Every structure is written in structure tokens, then in C-alpha cells.
Amino acid sequence: MQVTFKISRFDPQQEEAKQHYKSYTVQTSPGMTVLDALNEIKWHQDGTLSYRKSCRSGICGSCAMKINGINGLACETQIEPMKKKTIVLDPLPSFEVIKDLAVNMDPFFEHLAAVKPYLINEEPPPDRERLQSPEEFKRISDPIACILCMSCTSSCPSFWTDPEYIGPAALYKAYRYEFDTRDKGSEERLEALDNRHGLWRCHTIFNCMDACPKNLKITHGISLLKRKVIAEKY
Amino acid sequence: MSDRDRGIRSGGAFSWFFQRISGVFLLLALLVHFWVLHFSAPDHGEITFGSVMERLNNPLWRAFDILFVVTAVYHAMNGALLIVQDYIRATGLRMIVVAGLWIGALYFLIVGSMTILGLA
Amino acid sequence: MADRQLHKFDAVVIGSGLAGLRAAVSLSREYNTAVVTKVFPTRSHSGAAQGGIAASLGNIDDDNWEYHMFDTVKGSDYLGDQDAIEILVRQAPDVVYDLEHLGVPFSRTKDGLIAQRKFGGHTLNFGEKAALRACYSSDYTGHVLLHTLYENSLKNHIRFFSEFDVLDLIIEDDVCKGCVAWDIRNGGLHVFHARAVVMGTGGYGRAFKITSNAHANTGDGLGLVLRNGLPLQDLEFVQFHPTGLWKQGILVTEGARGEGGYLKNRDGERFMERYTPTLMELAPRDVVARSMQTEIDEGRGIDGKDYIHLDITHLGKERIMERLPQIHDLAFNFSGIDCFKEPIPIQPTAHYSMGGIPVDNGCHVVKNGKLERITGLYAAGECSCVSVHGANRLGTNSLLEATTFGRIAGRSARADLSNIDFSDLPKNPRARAQAEVDWFLKANGSRKVADIRADLQETMTARCGVFRNEADLKKQLDHVRELQEMFKEISIDDKGKVMNSDLMEAIELGHLLEFSEVIVSGALGRRESRGAHFRKDFPKRDDDNWLKHTLAWRKPGGGVEFDWRPVIITRFQPMERKY
Numbered sequence: 001m002q003v004t005f006k007i008s009r010f011d012p013q014q015e016e017a018k019q020h021y022k023s024y025t026v027q028t029s030p031g032m033t034v035l036d037a038l039n040e041i042k043w044h045q046d047g048t049l050s051y052r053k054s055c056r057s058g059i060c061g062s063c064a065m066k067i068n069g070i071n072g073l074a075c076e077t078q079i080e081p082m083k084k085k086t087i088v089l090d091p092l093p094s095f096e097v098i099k100d101l102a103v104n105m106d107p108f109f110e111h112l113a114a115v116k117p118y119l120i121n122e123e124p125p126p127d128r129e130r131l132q133s134p135e136e137f138k139r140i141s142d143p144i145a146c147i148l149c150m151s152c153t154s155s156c157p158s159f160w161t162d163p164e165y166i167g168p169a170a171l172y173k174a175y176r177y178e179f180d181t182r183d184k185g186s187e188e189r190l191e192a193l194d195n196r197h198g199l200w201r202c203h204t205i206f207n208c209m210d211a212c213p214k215n216l217k218i219t220h221g222i223s224l225l226k227r228k229v230i231a232e233k234y
Numbered sequence: 235m236s237d238r239d240r241g242i243r244s245g246g247a248f249s250w251f252f253q254r255i256s257g258v259f260l261l262l263a264l265l266v267h268f269w270v271l272h273f274s275a276p277d278h279g280e281i282t283f284g285s286v287m288e289r290l291n292n293p294l295w296r297a298f299d300i301l302f303v304v305t306a307v308y309h310a311m312n313g314a315l316l317i318v319q320d321y322i323r324a325t326g327l328r329m330i331v332v333a334g335l336w337i338g339a340l341y342f343l344i345v346g347s348m349t350i351l352g353l354a
Numbered sequence: 355m356a357d358r359q360l361h362k363f364d365a366v367v368i369g370s371g372l373a374g375l376r377a378a379v380s381l382s383r384e385y386n387t388a389v390v391t392k393v394f395p396t397r398s399h400s401g402a403a404q405g406g407i408a409a410s411l412g413n414i415d416d417d418n419w420e421y422h423m424f425d426t427v428k429g430s431d432y433l434g435d436q437d438a439i440e441i442l443v444r445q446a447p448d449v450v451y452d453l454e455h456l457g458v459p460f461s462r463t464k465d466g467l468i469a470q471r472k473f474g475g476h477t478l479n480f481g482e483k484a485a486l487r488a489c490y491s492s493d494y495t496g497h498v499l500l501h502t503l504y505e506n507s508l509k510n511h512i513r514f515f516s517e518f519d520v521l522d523l524i525i526e527d528d529v530c531k532g533c534v535a536w537d538i539r540n541g542g543l544h545v546f547h548a549r550a551v552v553m554g555t556g557g558y559g560r561a562f563k564i565t566s567n568a569h570a571n572t573g574d575g576l577g578l579v580l581r582n583g584l585p586l587q588d589l590e591f592v593q594f595h596p597t598g599l600w601k602q603g604i605l606v607t608e609g610a611r612g613e614g615g616y617l618k619n620r621d622g623e624r625f626m627e628r629y630t631p632t633l634m635e636l637a638p639r640d641v642v643a644r645s646m647q648t649e650i651d652e653g654r655g656i657d658g659k660d661y662i663h664l665d666i667t668h669l670g671k672e673r674i675m676e677r678l679p680q681i682h683d684l685a686f687n688f689s690g691i692d693c694f695k696e697p698i699p700i701q702p703t704a705h706y707s708m709g710g711i712p713v714d715n716g717c718h719v720v721k722n723g724k725l726e727r728i729t730g731l732y733a734a735g736e737c738s739c740v741s742v743h744g745a746n747r748l749g750t751n752s753l754l755e756a757t758t759f760g761r762i763a764g765r766s767a768r769a770d771l772s773n774i775d776f777s778d779l780p781k782n783p784r785a786r787a788q789a790e791v792d793w794f795l796k797a798n799g800s801r802k803v804a805d806i807r808a809d810l811q812e813t814m815t816a817r818c819g820v821f822r823n824e825a826d827l828k829k830q831l832d833h834v835r836e837l838q839e840m841f842k843e844i845s846i847d848d849k850g851k852v853m854n855s856d857l858m859e860a861i862e863l864g865h866l867l868e869f870s871e872v873i874v875s876g877a878l879g880r881r882e883s884r885g886a887h888f889r890k891d892f893p894k895r896d897d898d899n900w901l902k903h904t905l906a907w908r909k910p911g912g913g914v915e916f917d918w919r920p921v922i923i924t925r926f927q928p929m930e931r932k933y
Binding site for chain 1: 246247249250251316319320321322323
Binding site: 011012013031033042043044046047048050051052053054055056057058059060061062076078098099100102105109113116117118119125127128129130131132133134136137140141144145147148176177180182183214 | 393394396397398399401402411450451454455456457459460461462463464465466467468469491492494497498501502505506508509539568569570601602604605679680683684687688689690802803804846847848850851852853854855856
């Protein structure tokens, strides 16, 4: 099958740098992914194309981009089942583009850091492991699979209008620790969560869940987090 | 007010929580309102001008109606502000819309209260 | 004007996988620490490890460290240094508890303890029966370890220089004074002046065509060490993981067999019966990979092709989704297979490098077989060779090694830092790196990086793979040298400074070509079969001549120079390795 890839290009080093599309034709085969096609283009047609890649097995989160209008991982997206003659690739929306399909990830990770995404528990640990039941583990088994690929936050309308909104990924990470029975950090995390750019900017739009390549129940987790904060406050 | 707020200061825990509480209250109040207006004929099985005026002069019913108006306006205003926050990005347009919303809200509050209190 | 591209830190960690981050978390408790990494930390390939981390916690069965030690020694085909292995297995429970305390979410037993499962080569009572030793978190073990350590790095305010590719180490008179890195995002060479440099730069699966490794796993650290005149150890030992997705090489965790999965040939036969009747599918990786390759070579692959079936259908949907959710997704997304109903097509895939930068038991990088150190330079994890894995690594021992020796590297550096001061940088520390970058940006040859790389990967898999022989290896050694020559005639398309991945790939290929020569030379030299290194022309282990580690230097003009270092044997005398 022959597929045309219409790829968003941007090179800040050129005078009057402007985002534009450039088309490439790739001969696809069954099993070929969007990342394979990008590699084919970069390695054999145009070495100046920039995008991030690493594990190519859907676990590192490097290659998230907008594929035909929907955020997802290039390495996990099979081409032929899409049954499209033209596939449009854009960088993740609402992040600054560094070059072509690579965006500036700093704001995303600053928001993540803001929710104190680590176990807070000042009690001295026991000699062995802290105990946790399988049911308690199950409550956090969904968010721990998050790969921080930025697909969700970049697809969130609340984030599009409010760049200070910490976004679904950071909130789901907060959920992961808030609902970890070993954690005692609720009070410290409250400041980042309970403000106008925090938890309450989530209007349960569900774009994040549509975009998530790992099919995580992000909105569900954020809703439980809202309830927890309200229960603690009122 | 930070420059990113652009005219909107709501959107915290209270706004989120109270939107839900006011929603539940409105649902119940609407049922009560609907019932008393259409099906609550007191003695003779008929709703008359007299029976309605009698109720409207009752201070408890007035308090209920005022609460109803205030909650409805709050709920609508808060909801509209959240939508504006999400969908109107240009600062100028946002200011105008928010100002319009405030004027509308005040208008409904005043007119509603005047009607209930029999001042109009 | 101050040089804004000159940074001064007590300690600089190169690489942000498990070993690097574990070292950094340890160092940052006392010292001003920076992590310099070519991919963003959570993109590191440690996150792709699925099955588990070994530790004799004995949460389910009656396990202890001596059993773990025996298995590791035997698994290594007696090439592992037993003093180092003893450190590894004795610290293992503490390392795992420590990780749990840092916040790692482990799957649990019904009593709330860390859950453990079976893994290849791990046994109770010196080989009696399979042990439940692998601590796990569904099939996301590496992922949750990596993320938890990254999150702890945030807690400890470690400075990250993400997307900085280290191009050179600054070593003078056996003292490491820092490193030079290219800022991938903006271009430009930054100098990191440090009192201690810890390397956690990972492995090099990308030297092969079928590999479980990420695009980033090009063994850059090994190249850096070679260029600085230091040796590499045991590079001929490359682990081929039995279960890579067919054609892709993407890892299907050994946990799939640990949970009870079957390997079947074209006749639907569980062929491991004929090779290792006791442990069946749970024999060590080298044994299973060779058994599979034999089936394939003898025409018993599925439809006579080069793959085998991994069948987990009998485990049932519920167990698969609870214990192996990622495998379900991988099989579906990359092979279009519904693993509830159909077997998964798999083939051996280049997975792990047992060899690497020689270090002593404190993770100090050494410059020769006499264990003389380079002051201020440490290495841990897959890039290093302590050696705990010897000729073959057991599954779940890699996460353990990375975290244990990552912590040891951090602690060694902390202890040493009280005595090491900043030493003066050379006059132009950037010189060599600058020359390298300039050369690539100006190169105007006709050859392409991608073509040379594909050629290297294909021939390495074909001639230096699961089975090796003298003729193929000789051919490959010549071929690698040819490719090195061709590499001098390349050009790259992107001449810019911003996000120039074209340049990065060229630099990576340079490393691949240099240490591939060392891999092949080592394999050619070692005239025996041991662990993952199998010579068809020398199919037996030869303890009289080859119970020793290979140390290899790359001569400035090309060619490889060897020395050897004895294996340290303490508790377990070499015996025949049978499963």
C-alpha cells in the first residue's frame, strides 16, 4: 500500500521560520507502524526531519504526536488498519514546537513536579516491606502504568486555554500517590491540587481518556481525587 | 488577580462543590415550584388568583422563592464563567462577555427579587 | 564573561536508567548532583523491563541468598565473579525493601507482602525446583522502578540535563574530571566539571537487527571508554532473549513463561521436554534461546519459518490481564494477535550485554586486570561488568544489578568525595568533541548512516548471533572494519544545531562500529562455548583455557588488543551446567 504522510515541519533556524506541511510517500507493509514510516522517511528520504523515538514498544512515551487529529503514540499506531491514503502528523498541540514534531516538554514536567509526585511518609520504615493488600494495590495499579507521554494533557481543552492548569497527567499522578495506602502527603499536595489551575479545572471532558494510549481511567481517578479533597476540606 | 485570570476569580474547590450542591437544591426546588404552581390547589381543587396571592404573601414562601432565584442565578453564572474560562481565550472578548454575564445576573436578581417582594 | 556552558557539580551521573538514577538518588543526599542524559529520564530503557527483580525475600517459599547465589553462579556458566555475586544476592532483599520504601508499587500477596513469581534458572535448594523469587509489579516492574526513582530524584532536587548527549569524558593522568555533552535541543557543547562521574549508560542491543532494545541503546558509554584508552570486559557475551515478538524483537517477558506459558514448535510439541525436562520452559535464557534456534534451524519453526509459538491461552483472560496486561497489548498492537485465543509468534532477540566497562566491587572503573582505578570514575548497570552475570544473565537479575550496583556506585562516590577535590580542567576540554561534531556537520561523502547501520545490524545478527563459528566471525570482523572505513565517507542531511537527530544517529553509529569490532574479536578469540557465547566449532566449555575474563582495548589505529583476568571463585567450584 502507498501512503502519503503529510508532516508538520518547523525549523526555528530558518529565517522567517514558519510551520508548514511537507508530504512524503511511503510504501507500507502489514504490521508497519507510524514510527516505522517516520524512520523510513528520516533514514531514506529526508534526514532533516526531527521527532523523538526510543523504545518503539509503547512503554517510554517518547513518540506521542497528533496522528490524523488524535493524540497517540506513533510506535503503537499500525498504518494499514487505518485505511487512509493520507496520514497527517502534527506535534502535540498546545506545547511550544522546538522543531518539526518535537515539542518543549518542560511545562509538562514542571506541572508534574508541582504535585509532589513521590511517596511522602516521614515515619521510619519497617525493617521489611510496608504492608499493602492486593486490593489496595489494585487501586493504584491503573495510574502506575502511566508512561508520561503527554497525550492526555495535550488533548485537554482546559489545558488549551489555561497553560497554568497542571493537567490530567499530573492529576492522575497525584491520584496515584493520594490513593497509595503508604502515603501521608495529602496536606502537602493540597496546595497544588486545590486551586484554580488545579483539580477544579477538570470539567470531565474525557478527551484525556480518549487520547491515552494505555487506556487508563484518568478522568475517573481525577473525580475520585476531587471527592477526596472535598471530603477533607468540608 | 493574576493576569491569567482575566476577569474570572471563581474555579476553586468551593465553586466546584457548591455548583453541585446548588444543582441538587435547584432540582428539588424546581420540583416543589412546579408542583405548587400547577397541582397544589388548597381547598376547592382549583388554583385561583386569591390562593396564589395568599401564598406569595407568606414570608416563608417569599424566603423560599428568593433563595430559589439567588441559587439559580449563582448556578447559571458560575456555570457560564467556567465555560467562558474554557472557551474564550482572547482577553478583551473575555472581559466583555464576563461583564455582560454580570449585568445579566444582576438584572435577574433585581427583577426576580422585586417580583417576589411585590415591589414591581 | 563567565562560560554559561560550563557547569560545576560534585557529582555527574551519565545516563538516567535505573543504575544512573539509583546512584544519583544516593549521591544527592549529600552532594550537589547532576544527571546528564540523552533521553528524558522516564524514556530510559530500564522502563521496558517487565518481569521482575530477584531477591530471596522468601515471601512465598523458603528461599535464601545462598540458593540465589548458586543459581546466579551456575547461570553465569561459572564466569561470574563469586565475590561480586555474593554482594549482589546478599544485598538483594535490602535493596528491594529500600525500593519499596522509596515508593515502588509492588504487586502483593494476600498477606500484604511483596508478591514473587517464578523466573528462568531460579531454583530452591541448589536446583531442586523452581523458586518464587522475582518481585514484580504486574508486568511493569522496570517501568515502576524507573518512574519511582525519577520521582525521588525530583524530591531530592537533582539537576537534570535531559537531551544532552555525552560526547567525551575528561580523563587526564587516570583522573576523571568530568564530561563534555552536546545540547541536543539547542546545539552547543557543555562542559561538566565534576569530582565524581558515574556512568550508567546502558547496553547496545542496537548492534543487532532483531533486538528487544530501544533505538537509544547504542552503547555510547562503551564507545567513550574505548576512546579514552580504557578496556572493555567480556563483550563477546551477548544475551539473546528467547521470546522477542517475531520480526520486531520487542520483548515478551519471561514472566509469561513464569506464569505457565508454553513454547511450541510447528507440530504443537512442547519441545523443551527434549532439552531441559526438569525446568522445561523455565531453563535459563541462553539454553531456551539455543533450543528454539535449533528447532528453527532444523525446520520445526512454525510453517517452517524462523519463529516459534508462545502459548498462554490456557492461562485464561483473567490471569493474563492481572499478571501480564502489557503482553496482551504488545501482542495485539504489534502482531495483531489476540493472546487469549491464539499463540504469540516469537523468536530469539538480542537483549542484554553481560560484558561492559570493567569495574571493581565498589563500581570504580579500572584500567587493567590488576584492578588499578581511574580516580573519580564509576560505572554501574548494563554498561558495566562487575562481573555478576558472567557468561549469561538470569532473568530479573538485571534490575537487581542496576539498583544494587547503582546504589553501591553512589555510596562509593560519596565515600570517596570527602577525599577528592576538583582538579583543573585541561585547557580546551571541548576540543575532541568539537572536532567530532564539526566533522559530521561538514562531512560530504556519499554514504548514509542508515545504510551502514542496517548492514552492521543484519550481519551481526547473522554471523555473531545465537550460534557462532570461526568462518562467520572472521568474515564479520573484516566486514566491521570495512564498515568503519565506509563510515568515513558519510554525510548527513541535517546541518543544523536544533534537535539534530541526524547528527545524533551518526555519533551513535560511530560507537556501534567501534565496539562491534571488540564484540566480534572477543567472540572469535574465545574458542569455547560458555553461557550465551556458543561456538558450533567449539561446542564444549573449556575451563582449562577459558575460565577467565576477556579484557579488550581498541588500538588507536584500529585493531583490538587483549588481556585476561582470572575469575574469582569462592563458594561454588565449576561443574557441568545441566538443567
